[in-house]
Amino acid sequence: MQSPFRRALPNAITLVRLALAVVFFGLLEAIDRSAPPAEIARLGAWGMGLFATAALSDILDGYLARRWQVVSTFGRLMDPLVDKVLVLGGFIYLASPKFEPIPANAMIGSGIAAWMVVVILLRELLVTGLRSYIESRGIPFPADWSGKLKMFIQSFCVGCCVYVGTRVEPYGWQVFLRDASTWATVVLTVLSSITYIRRAMHVPKETAQRAEATK
Secondary structure, eight states: OOOHHHHHHHHHHHHHHHHHHHHHHHHHHTOOTTSOHHHHHHHHHHHHHHHHHHHHHHHHHHHHHHHTTOOOHHHHHHHHHHHHHHHHHHHHHHTSGGGSOBGGGTBOOOOOOHHHHHHHHHHHHHHHHHHHHHHHTTOOOOOOHHHHHHHHHHHHHHHHHHHHHTOSSOOHHHHHHHHHHHHHHHHHHHHHHHHHHHHHHHHHHHHHHHHHHTO
Protein backbone atom coordinates (compact mmCIF):
# COMPACT_ATOMS: atom_id res chain seq x y z
CA MET A 1 0.00 0.00 0.00
CA GLN A 2 1.38 3.38 -1.02
CA SER A 3 1.81 6.05 1.64
CA PRO A 4 -0.42 9.16 1.52
CA PHE A 5 2.71 11.28 0.97
CA ARG A 6 3.67 9.36 -2.17
CA ARG A 7 0.15 9.50 -3.51
CA ALA A 8 -0.13 13.25 -2.92
CA LEU A 9 3.33 14.53 -3.93
CA PRO A 10 3.11 14.15 -7.75
CA ASN A 11 -0.27 15.89 -7.84
CA ALA A 12 1.03 18.60 -5.50
CA ILE A 13 3.92 19.25 -7.90
CA THR A 14 1.40 19.56 -10.75
CA LEU A 15 -0.56 22.18 -8.79
CA VAL A 16 2.65 24.05 -7.94
CA ARG A 17 3.45 24.09 -11.66
CA LEU A 18 0.06 25.66 -12.32
CA ALA A 19 0.79 28.32 -9.69
CA LEU A 20 4.19 28.98 -11.30
CA ALA A 21 2.44 29.42 -14.64
CA VAL A 22 0.19 32.09 -13.13
CA VAL A 23 3.20 33.93 -11.68
CA PHE A 24 4.99 33.59 -15.03
CA PHE A 25 2.09 35.23 -16.83
CA GLY A 26 1.99 37.94 -14.19
CA LEU A 27 5.65 38.76 -14.84
CA LEU A 28 5.07 38.96 -18.58
CA GLU A 29 2.05 41.17 -18.00
CA ALA A 30 4.19 43.47 -15.83
CA ILE A 31 6.55 44.22 -18.72
CA ASP A 32 6.22 47.92 -19.52
CA ARG A 33 7.31 48.88 -23.03
CA SER A 34 8.20 52.38 -21.83
CA ALA A 35 10.39 51.12 -18.97
CA PRO A 36 14.20 51.27 -19.12
CA PRO A 37 15.69 48.35 -21.12
CA ALA A 38 17.45 47.04 -18.00
CA GLU A 39 14.13 46.65 -16.19
CA ILE A 40 12.55 44.87 -19.17
CA ALA A 41 15.56 42.54 -19.32
CA ARG A 42 15.31 41.82 -15.60
CA LEU A 43 11.65 40.83 -15.85
CA GLY A 44 12.45 38.72 -18.89
CA ALA A 45 15.22 36.87 -17.05
CA TRP A 46 12.92 36.18 -14.08
CA GLY A 47 10.21 35.05 -16.44
CA MET A 48 12.54 32.65 -18.23
CA GLY A 49 13.70 31.24 -14.90
CA LEU A 50 10.14 30.68 -13.67
CA PHE A 51 9.14 29.07 -16.94
CA ALA A 52 12.16 26.75 -16.88
CA THR A 53 11.36 25.72 -13.30
CA ALA A 54 7.74 24.99 -14.17
CA ALA A 55 8.65 23.08 -17.34
CA LEU A 56 11.29 20.94 -15.60
CA SER A 57 8.90 20.08 -12.78
CA ASP A 58 6.75 18.34 -15.40
CA ILE A 59 9.47 15.69 -15.67
CA LEU A 60 9.59 15.24 -11.89
CA ASP A 61 5.90 14.67 -11.17
CA GLY A 62 5.50 12.16 -13.99
CA TYR A 63 8.65 10.31 -12.95
CA LEU A 64 7.56 10.05 -9.31
CA ALA A 65 4.04 8.93 -10.21
CA ARG A 66 5.35 6.13 -12.41
CA ARG A 67 8.18 5.11 -10.08
CA TRP A 68 5.91 4.93 -7.02
CA GLN A 69 3.01 3.50 -9.07
CA VAL A 70 0.63 6.20 -7.92
CA VAL A 71 -0.66 7.40 -11.28
CA SER A 72 -4.11 8.88 -10.62
CA THR A 73 -7.02 10.08 -12.72
CA PHE A 74 -6.42 13.59 -11.40
CA GLY A 75 -2.79 13.47 -12.54
CA ARG A 76 -3.65 12.03 -15.97
CA LEU A 77 -6.10 14.89 -16.54
CA MET A 78 -4.34 17.80 -14.87
CA ASP A 79 -0.76 17.16 -15.96
CA PRO A 80 -1.34 17.68 -19.72
CA LEU A 81 -3.80 20.50 -18.98
CA VAL A 82 -1.21 22.43 -16.96
CA ASP A 83 1.36 21.81 -19.72
CA LYS A 84 -0.98 23.33 -22.29
CA VAL A 85 -1.80 26.32 -20.07
CA LEU A 86 1.89 27.02 -19.51
CA VAL A 87 3.12 26.58 -23.09
CA LEU A 88 0.15 27.98 -24.99
CA GLY A 89 -0.12 30.94 -22.63
CA GLY A 90 3.57 31.63 -23.16
CA PHE A 91 3.21 31.61 -26.95
CA ILE A 92 0.17 33.89 -26.82
CA TYR A 93 2.13 36.43 -24.78
CA LEU A 94 5.14 36.12 -27.10
CA ALA A 95 2.96 37.02 -30.09
CA SER A 96 1.46 40.01 -28.28
CA PRO A 97 2.60 43.67 -28.58
CA LYS A 98 4.62 43.26 -25.37
CA PHE A 99 7.22 41.32 -27.36
CA GLU A 100 7.31 43.34 -30.56
CA PRO A 101 10.71 44.72 -31.61
CA ILE A 102 11.80 48.05 -30.11
CA PRO A 103 14.33 49.44 -32.62
CA ALA A 104 15.10 52.45 -30.42
CA ASN A 105 16.34 50.12 -27.66
CA ALA A 106 17.93 47.56 -30.03
CA MET A 107 15.40 44.90 -28.95
CA ILE A 108 14.51 42.47 -31.73
CA GLY A 109 11.41 40.97 -30.11
CA SER A 110 10.30 37.38 -29.65
CA GLY A 111 10.16 36.37 -33.31
CA ILE A 112 6.79 34.65 -32.72
CA ALA A 113 4.11 35.54 -35.26
CA ALA A 114 0.37 35.25 -34.64
CA TRP A 115 -0.05 32.58 -37.34
CA MET A 116 2.43 30.35 -35.51
CA VAL A 117 0.28 30.48 -32.39
CA VAL A 118 -2.78 29.62 -34.50
CA VAL A 119 -0.99 26.53 -35.86
CA ILE A 120 -0.03 25.43 -32.34
CA LEU A 121 -3.55 26.00 -30.98
CA LEU A 122 -5.15 24.09 -33.87
CA ARG A 123 -2.83 21.14 -33.28
CA GLU A 124 -3.61 21.02 -29.57
CA LEU A 125 -7.37 21.23 -30.15
CA LEU A 126 -7.22 18.52 -32.81
CA VAL A 127 -5.14 16.08 -30.77
CA THR A 128 -7.12 16.72 -27.58
CA GLY A 129 -10.34 16.02 -29.46
CA LEU A 130 -8.97 12.80 -30.96
CA ARG A 131 -7.67 11.54 -27.62
CA SER A 132 -10.93 12.35 -25.84
CA TYR A 133 -13.02 10.55 -28.47
CA ILE A 134 -10.84 7.44 -28.63
CA GLU A 135 -10.37 7.11 -24.87
CA SER A 136 -14.14 7.55 -24.37
CA ARG A 137 -14.44 4.25 -26.24
CA GLY A 138 -12.21 2.60 -23.66
CA ILE A 139 -9.14 2.53 -25.92
CA PRO A 140 -5.89 3.92 -24.44
CA PHE A 141 -4.42 6.69 -26.58
CA PRO A 142 -1.32 7.97 -24.73
CA ALA A 143 1.16 10.55 -25.94
CA ASP A 144 3.80 9.16 -28.28
CA TRP A 145 7.42 10.13 -28.89
CA SER A 146 6.48 12.88 -31.36
CA GLY A 147 4.24 14.58 -28.82
CA LYS A 148 6.90 14.40 -26.11
CA LEU A 149 9.58 15.76 -28.45
CA LYS A 150 7.23 18.52 -29.55
CA MET A 151 6.58 19.49 -25.92
CA PHE A 152 10.31 19.62 -25.17
CA ILE A 153 11.08 21.85 -28.17
CA GLN A 154 8.10 24.09 -27.44
CA SER A 155 9.23 24.57 -23.85
CA PHE A 156 12.77 25.40 -24.94
CA CYS A 157 11.39 27.81 -27.54
CA VAL A 158 9.22 29.73 -25.07
CA GLY A 159 12.07 30.19 -22.60
CA CYS A 160 14.52 31.20 -25.34
CA CYS A 161 12.09 33.68 -26.94
CA VAL A 162 11.26 35.30 -23.60
CA TYR A 163 14.95 35.81 -22.88
CA VAL A 164 15.98 37.07 -26.33
CA GLY A 165 12.84 39.18 -26.71
CA THR A 166 13.72 41.22 -23.62
CA ARG A 167 17.45 41.63 -24.33
CA VAL A 168 19.24 44.70 -25.66
CA GLU A 169 21.36 43.67 -28.66
CA PRO A 170 21.31 39.91 -27.95
CA TYR A 171 24.26 37.85 -29.15
CA GLY A 172 24.09 36.28 -32.57
CA TRP A 173 24.04 32.73 -31.21
CA GLN A 174 21.10 33.64 -28.97
CA VAL A 175 19.16 34.93 -31.96
CA PHE A 176 20.07 31.77 -33.88
CA LEU A 177 18.74 29.58 -31.06
CA ARG A 178 15.55 31.63 -30.94
CA ASP A 179 14.93 31.32 -34.68
CA ALA A 180 15.95 27.65 -34.87
CA SER A 181 13.73 26.63 -31.94
CA THR A 182 10.84 28.68 -33.33
CA TRP A 183 10.85 26.97 -36.72
CA ALA A 184 11.55 23.58 -35.15
CA THR A 185 8.46 24.13 -33.00
CA VAL A 186 6.29 24.91 -36.02
CA VAL A 187 7.57 21.91 -38.01
CA LEU A 188 7.31 19.44 -35.12
CA THR A 189 3.84 20.73 -34.23
CA VAL A 190 2.61 19.92 -37.74
CA LEU A 191 4.43 16.58 -37.95
CA SER A 192 3.24 15.41 -34.53
CA SER A 193 -0.35 16.16 -35.49
CA ILE A 194 0.07 13.94 -38.56
CA THR A 195 1.39 11.05 -36.44
CA TYR A 196 -1.59 11.34 -34.08
CA ILE A 197 -4.04 11.40 -37.00
CA ARG A 198 -2.44 8.29 -38.49
CA ARG A 199 -2.59 6.51 -35.12
CA ALA A 200 -6.24 7.47 -34.74
CA MET A 201 -7.07 6.10 -38.21
CA HIS A 202 -5.56 2.73 -37.27
CA VAL A 203 -7.14 2.42 -33.82
CA PRO A 204 -10.23 0.36 -34.88
CA LYS A 205 -8.09 -2.03 -36.93
CA GLU A 206 -5.54 -2.50 -34.14
CA THR A 207 -8.30 -3.05 -31.58
CA ALA A 208 -9.93 -5.70 -33.74
CA GLN A 209 -6.62 -7.48 -34.21
CA ARG A 210 -6.01 -7.56 -30.45
CA ALA A 211 -9.52 -8.92 -29.87
CA GLU A 212 -8.92 -11.72 -32.38
CA ALA A 213 -5.57 -12.55 -30.80
CA THR A 214 -7.16 -13.05 -27.37
CA LYS A 215 -9.77 -15.55 -28.62
